[in-house]
Amino acid sequence: MSDIHEAHTALGDVAARTLSNATKTVPMMGTITPRWLVHLLQWVPVEAGIYRVNKVKNETSLAVDCSSLDEKVLPQTFVDYEEWGREYRLNAVNTVLDVHTRIADLYSSPHNQIREQLRLTIETVKERQESELINNTEYGLLNNVADSMKVKTRNGSPTPDDLDELIAKVWKEPAFFLAHPRAIAAFGREATRRGTPPPTLSLFGSQFLTWRGLPLIPTDKLRITNGKTNILLLRTGESRQGVVGLYQPNLTDELSMGLSVRFMGINHKAIASYLVSLYCSLAVLTEDALGLLENVEVDNYYDYAYDYKK
Template sequence: MATSLTPGAARTLATTTKTPPKTASTTPRWLLEILEWRDLPGGVYRRTGTVRRTIARRGSSQPGVQVTAGHTGEPEIPGMYVEYGHPPSEYELTAAQTIMRVHRRVGDLYNDPYDQYGEQLRLTLDALAERKELDLARALLQAPPARHRVTAQGPPTPLDLDGLICKQTSPRYLLAHPRAIAAFGRECNRFGVRPDEVEFAGRRVLGWRGLPFLPCDKLPIAADHTTSILVVRPGERRQGVVGLRPPESPVVRELGTSRQAVTEYLVSEYYGVAVLIPNAVCALDGVQVVRTSTH
């Protein structure tokens, strides 16, 4: 027989501390973090290229700029001009949209301690951001064939990563599915090589050759358990990859309230990506993410 107030009865007068809604589908979205974003008031981004290289390169279809250097006397100086590529490449924005519904009674009565509209909008925007990164990752995988290479034996070895990095000038970041990063770690152990630890966004992350190795689960894994690893150079000044968006995004528009007292909101996210020169994104394909009998 109880001689004092029971804990169960006492809890009826106690206040519970609640968390905002949590979702397991949220990821760090490192691809969106590393991109430099350009606002597009007109909704279109135009990229103008040239038909000449600064210096002629063996194997390139583009001629080099004609210059004379290191000469003495009075040689004839070559004349030239740099022709712009025509027509220029244009990039339009992609739309990701959904309709968010909130019952008026919910908003009127159940807004303490969390605003129901605000929480619904936060979760909706989070879902749109995940879709945004998915679409941009797929776009980066469409690099020209010359910017793709294949692993030597399947699992991503240090030599494979070195070959990938060498395909790009001024590489900045490596992006891969978390399982591909784990496979690379296994190969480093097999070769007796220790990967780097580099500083990124205030934390220590796995790296290779000084480049942060960032996880991105939006890079797909095929049915044969293979995926791709990307090396990316972001930034307009670096002639790299540029994220595109309107000056105001995301956009929330109230559509009205139905006769059932449900208010609808159109939530829109507009985005795109531009690759300014082909080697701004290079890919290592055929990356095996499962253990094999020989590894």
């Protein structure tokens, strides 16, 4: 009688997965950043989309005296104002999101398609907002630095001496530095090489390098061109005559500060449209509220390694 050899097999992974449900995440998007600048600014609501910055005229000519004991001889003075201050108008960052109703109806489990489409669109709009706050040709930070508030690096790489000189410019209650992550890394290397490694500070649950107690806030919206970038130092707040963000309150279909999402209807091709709008601007209330370190080199790894070995 011949031996009967039975083939023993088991259910394979591929076949088994036909009966299982995969746990699905919401869509991930690598362009989303923390947008620290938006969190750290004081935001001022604007009536009718216009914000006027009034300033004192001939501010150094105000007469006061404390040398005379004769009360009959007192200086007389008054504070004059510029007739028309600079007016800032809110800028609109907007787009129209289209979602086919068939997609929304059939494929909204476990994640709602319209909600996720809106979430990712809003994130993109907010990323553009931060970029405009820094780079806009009219109100962006880089284009509103007074010439007297600009500092050039001594050796290309950002050093503690450079940041100290920037602090000397914005010395009235500076709030934070704003720099590209690679510029912050370059500063950290230079400071460490000199034996003064920058301490860290915890904000919003994250760690930041600091210098003289001021955090270096990273943003990728400060561009790097030919290996060079800029570092900003800001004083913030209306009461401190600093830098303030501007937004329009009480928008129709407002979702968050200055942001609205409006349903525009469904067209004859069964496509639902949503208008996503964000209204914002930025104002520098006094010249000494904003300083700039120019020509910051970030591509000097070879020089750093060479100096370190020496």
